[in-house]
Amino acid sequence: MGYDGPKGAKVLLINSDTDSLIGTTTTGYNGHWTYDVPDGINVAAVFQHDDGDFQYNTTARPYLNIPSAPDNGYDSFESDTVGNSPSQWDDQNAEVVNSYASDGSQSCRNYFQPAFGNYAIRRTGLAASPADVVISYRETSNSGGFTYKLLNGSGNAIFKVGSGNPQVEVVSGNGGDELISQPSPNYEEWRRFSLTLDWANNSFDVTWSDLTGNENDITRTSKPFINNSSSVSEAWIGTEDLPNTNGEMRGYEWIDNVWGGV
Amino acid sequence: MSTISGTVTLNDGTTTSGVIVTIVDTEADTIMATTTTASDGTWSYTTGTNTTVHVFFEYEDTSTGTYYTGDSRPYVNTTG
Numbered sequence: 342m343g344y345d346g347p348k349g350a351k352v353l354l355i356n357s358d359t360d361s362l363i364g365t366t367t368t369g370y371n372g373h374w375t376y377d378v379p380d381g382i383n384v385a386a387v388f389q390h391d392d393g394d395f396q397y398n399t400t401a402r403p404y405l406n407i408p409s410a411p412d413n414g415y416d417s418f419e420s421d422t423v424g425n426s427p428s429q430w431d432d433q434n435a436e437v438v439n440s441y442a443s444d445g446s447q448s449c450r451n452y453f454q455p456a457f458g459n460y461a462i463r464r465t466g467l468a469a470s471p472a473d474v475v476i477s478y479r480e481t482s483n484s485g486g487f488t489y490k491l492l493n494g495s496g497n498a499i500f501k502v503g504s505g506n507p508q509v510e511v512v513s514g515n516g517g518d519e520l521i522s523q524p525s526p527n528y529e530e531w532r533r534f535s536l537t538l539d540w541a542n543n544s545f546d547v548t549w550s551d552l553t554g555n556e557n558d559i560t561r562t563s564k565p566f567i568n569n570s571s572s573v574s575e576a577w578i579g580t581e582d583l584p585n586t587n588g589e590m591r592g593y594e595w596i597d598n599v600w601g602g603v
Numbered sequence: 604m605s606t607i608s609g610t611v612t613l614n615d616g617t618t619t620s621g622v623i624v625t626i627v628d629t630e631a632d633t634i635m636a637t638t639t640t641a642s643d644g645t646w647s648y649t650t651g652t653n654t655t656v657h658v659f660f661e662y663e664d665t666s667t668g669t670y671y672t673g674d675s676r677p678y679v680n681t682t683g
Binding site (some may be wrong): 365 | 623625627629632633634637657659660661663670671672673674675676677678
C-alpha cells in the first residue's frame with residue numbers, strides 16, 4: 342500500500358548558492374514533480390500545500406547538489422589569458438581573444454598561414470573515446486579555411502571536417518570526400534560541426550550548423566572512419582588541401598567550443 | 604512592521620548557530636531575506652505587515668559533514 346502525495350502542491354526551487362528563486366512548479370499525479378535546474382549548483386526544494394481546508398507544514402529538501410556537467414573535453418578558452426596562446430594546446434601562431442566568441446566571452450584566433458599539412462593548434466597525448474565532439478568556427482575575409490581532425494594512436498586520421506571559406510567538407514573512409522554546403526555569406530558567421538562517434542562500428546554522424554540560423558542544418562549519418570580506432574590520441578586543427586576547397590586552406594579564423602580532450 | 608522569529612532545534616533537542624533561515628515571499632515568489640540562527644538557535648526577521656511568507660531552514664554541521672533535512676513553515680502570515 343503506497344502513499345499518494347498531494348496533487349497541486351506548490352514547489353519552490355531555490356538556488357542556495359545565490360539565495361535566489363530558480364522557479365516554481367506544482368505537483369502532479371501522486372505528488373510527483375520535476376524541474377530542470379542549472380548544473381553545478383546547490384538547490385533547496387521547498388513545498389507548500391493548501392487543500393482548501395488545511396494549510397500544511399512541510400519538510401524542505403535542502404542541499405540537493407546538482408553536479409556540474411561532466412567534463413566533456415570542450416575548450417571555450419575562457420580560462421586562458423587574452424593575448425596569450427591557448428593554454429591547453431600547442432600552437433604555432435594563435436592567441437586567445439575576447440572578440441567574436443561563440444561560447445563565453447573568449448575565443449581562439451588563428452593567425453597561422455602555413456604550408457599544407459601544418460597544424461595551427463593541436464593537443465597530443467590524449468587517450469579518449471568521446472561520444473561527441475564539436476568545433477565552432479568563424480572565418481574572415483582573409484581566411485582560407487581550416488581542417489579539424491582527430492588522430493588515432495598511430496597518427497592516422499579518424500575523420501576530417503573543414504571549411505574552405507565557404508566550402509564545407511566532410512572526409513570519411515573509403516575515399517569519402519563530400520562537399521556538403523557552400524553557405525552564404527562566405528565568412529563572418531559562427532558555424533559548427535557536431536559529430537557523434539560510434540566506436541563500436543567505426544563510423545560517425547556529423548551535423549553542420551550555421552549558428553546564425555541563416556542556413557539549415559545539414560546532417561550525414563554512418564560515415565565510416567578513415568582509419569578504424571578505439572580512441573583519440575590527438576586533436577588537430579590546421580591546414581590541409583582538402584578536396585573541393587580549391588586548395589586554399591590557411592589561417593585567419595576564430596575557433597571556439599572545440600573538443601580537444603581538455 | 605512585523606517581526607517573525609523562532610528557535611531552531613536539532614533532532615536531539617540541542618540548538619546551534621549557523622542554521623540558514625530563508626524567508627520567501629510566496630505572494631511575489633521572491634527571496635525576501637536570509638538570516639542565521641544565534642548560538643541559542645534563535646532567529647528573527649522584521650518584515651512588512653499583511654504578508655504571507657514561507658520560512659525554511661538549511662543546516663550543515665561542518666564538523667561532521669552532516670547535512671540536515673529541514674522542516675519548513677509555509678503560510679506564515681504577518682498581520683498589521
